[in-house]
Amino acid sequence: MNALKSIPVLVEAPATRDFCYQNTLPLLHEISHALRRLQQEQLPTTIDLNAIPFGPGDEQRLLEFLGRGEVSAHLEALGNSSVWESGYPGIWFIEHRNESGERVAFQMEITTLPAILATHPDDIAESLSSLQKALENPSLGHRIGD
Amino acid sequence: MDTNTKTLGEALRRNGVTRRGFLKFCTATASMMALPPSMVPAIAAALEQARRPSVIWLSFQECTGCTESLSRSHAPSLENLIFDHISLDYHHTLQVASGEAAEAAREAAMHANEGAYLVVVDGSIPLGNPGYSTIAGFSNLQTLEETVAGAVAVIAVGTCASFGGLPKAYPNPTGAVSVSDIVTDKPVINVPGCPPIPMVITGVLAHYLTFGTLPELDHYGRPKAFYGTSIHDRCYRRPFYDKGRFAHTFDDEGARKGWCLYKLGCKGPMTYNACATAKWNQGTSWPVESGHGCIGCAEPDFWDAGGFYNALSVPTGEISRNASYAIAAGVGVGAIAAGINQRTRNKAVRQHAEVTIEDLEKR
Numbered sequence: 001m002n003a004l005k006s007i008p009v010l011v012e013a014p015a016t017r018d019f020c021y022q023n024t025l026p027l028l029h030e031i032s033h034a035l036r037r038l039q040q041e042q043l044p045t046t047i048d049l050n051a052i053p054f055g056p057g058d059e060q061r062l063l064e065f066l067g068r069g070e071v072s073a074h075l076e077a078l079g080n081s082s083v084w085e086s087g088y089p090g091i092w093f094i095e096h097r098n099e100s101g102e103r104v105a106f107q108m109e110i111t112t113l114p115a116i117l118a119t120h121p122d123d124i125a126e127s128l129s130s131l132q133k134a135l136e137n138p139s140l141g142h143r144i145g146d
Numbered sequence: 147m148d149t150n151t152k153t154l155g156e157a158l159r160r161n162g163v164t165r166r167g168f169l170k171f172c173t174a175t176a177s178m179m180a181l182p183p184s185m186v187p188a189i190a191a192a193l194e195q196a197r198r199p200s201v202i203w204l205s206f207q208e209c210t211g212c213t214e215s216l217s218r219s220h221a222p223s224l225e226n227l228i229f230d231h232i233s234l235d236y237h238h239t240l241q242v243a244s245g246e247a248a249e250a251a252r253e254a255a256m257h258a259n260e261g262a263y264l265v266v267v268d269g270s271i272p273l274g275n276p277g278y279s280t281i282a283g284f285s286n287l288q289t290l291e292e293t294v295a296g297a298v299a300v301i302a303v304g305t306c307a308s309f310g311g312l313p314k315a316y317p318n319p320t321g322a323v324s325v326s327d328i329v330t331d332k333p334v335i336n337v338p339g340c341p342p343i344p345m346v347i348t349g350v351l352a353h354y355l356t357f358g359t360l361p362e363l364d365h366y367g368r369p370k371a372f373y374g375t376s377i378h379d380r381c382y383r384r385p386f387y388d389k390g391r392f393a394h395t396f397d398d399e400g401a402r403k404g405w406c407l408y409k410l411g412c413k414g415p416m417t418y419n420a421c422a423t424a425k426w427n428q429g430t431s432w433p434v435e436s437g438h439g440c441i442g443c444a445e446p447d448f449w450d451a452g453g454f455y456n457a458l459s460v461p462t463g464e465i466s467r468n469a470s471y472a473i474a475a476g477v478g479v480g481a482i483a484a485g486i487n488q489r490t491r492n493k494a495v496r497q498h499a500e501v502t503i504e505d506l507e508k509r
């Protein structure tokens with residue numbers, strides 16, 4: 001499937017910024033309503049960007065408009081994923097790719113912290129029990145040079 | 147098959163998939179099923195318990211485009227979804243076995259999963275001479291009826307299986323009919339498109355895998371999640387349509403500025419499919435974005451809809467002829483079907499009269 005990348009197809013960017021398909025602006029209004037909900041009611045919102053009928057260049061325009069903020073994270077699970085906060089705090093992008101590097105999901109979360117970054121309570125429990133087991137191991141002191 | 151005793155959650159953990167990996171898988175699955183992100187927790191809970199269904203894939207009068215489309219599916223990844231998490235027990239194009247061994251695999255899967263397996267069909271079924279399309283010496287009709295008997299549901303993939311498609315195009319020389327013309331006592335899910343969007347094929351399979359139920363369908367038996375909105379309603383060129391700005395040729399100012407393609411024959415207003423959002427080739431583009439109108443390939447009789455480049459017109463396929471085939475199939479393809487097919491064949495023969503050497507010599 002990566003072979004597609006080897007086909008020399010150049011997607012031409014729209015010539016001018018006036019060449020707008022008018023899907024970015026309504027989405028920005030939706031995001032602003034979601035941000036207000038987050039501020040006033042602590043209610044997060046997730047928007048599936050794959051389900052938005054973007055025209056050529058719309059996604060790029062949205063990304064450029066919102067920019068990048070100070071936090072970005074990289075996740076390696078079933079392929080790479082990138083998570084970053086936009087230049088407008090509280091607006092996050094989550095891009096999931098599969099093992100072949102193809103995008104399988106692209107979402108925006110209007111939240112304080114995207115759910116995928118938080119540690120799952122079951123993982124904390126498993127983490128604690130494996131750390132305790134490691135501490136009970138008599139050879140530990142030797143291994144860490146104590 | 148012991149694979150049926152293992153849940154998807156167990157299988158993923160055994161393969162070292164972490165909880166974040168699982169959440170990612172569920173997010174991609176929700177997106178693929180065109181379900182809102184708020185469904186992710188429900189999908190995660192359901193997928194934990196999901197068991198591998200057995201799938202038998204039958205190919206009849208088709209061009210293999212549907213299988214090509216599926217095998218280029220990328221979300222979450224074909225290997226994960228199809229080959230790891232469903233048990234594809236028979237697919238004569240993809241499987242290694244052939245001949246008797248292949249047919250034995252189909253029979254074994256039917257026997258082992260009686261009443262619980264899914265049948266996927268691509269291609270239409272010829273009710274004319276059975277010799278038009280056979281597998282291992284059996285007519286497509288025989289194979290379909292036999293295989294579907296113990297199935298839980300049938301997924302008709304592609305416009306040929308869903309509506310008869312290209313083989314059924316006027317004058318329908320093989321007497322092609324759709325799966326739902328034959329199978330009337332089981333749920334039939336139509337996933338039309340020529341070919342269907344890969345994500346839509348896997349999305350429907352994922353829905354069954356996740357929830358163990360069939361998705362909500364429209365009046366043509368299509369899953370509403372993908373076919374609930376017209377191309378026109380999700381088209382990024384719609385604002386131009388609303389303002390009356392149309393391209394009149396493929397290289398005029400309107401075409402260059404990306405205006406609406408309605409006057410160039412776009413069938414978006416009468417076509418229900420997910421192309422405008424799911425797009426093609428890993429989300430690269432879709433026909434309208436490439437500057438060509440929608441040809442309406444997910445609708446019945448699209449091939450006879452009066453010309454791809456004529457501004458919107460309704461299909462001219464003979465509705466009464468469709469009904470005749472449906473009735474014929476319902477009565478077990480007996481004398482009535484034979485009569486109808488004979489008439490169809492005669493008509494086809496009249497319209498596509500063979501030119502003999504004698505004819506040529508006469509001229």
Ligand code: SF4
Pocket residue numbers: 377378379381382383384385387405406407408412413414415434439440
């Ligand atoms: S290009 Fe086709 S689908 Fe898009 S707005 Fe025009 S008629 Fe509708």
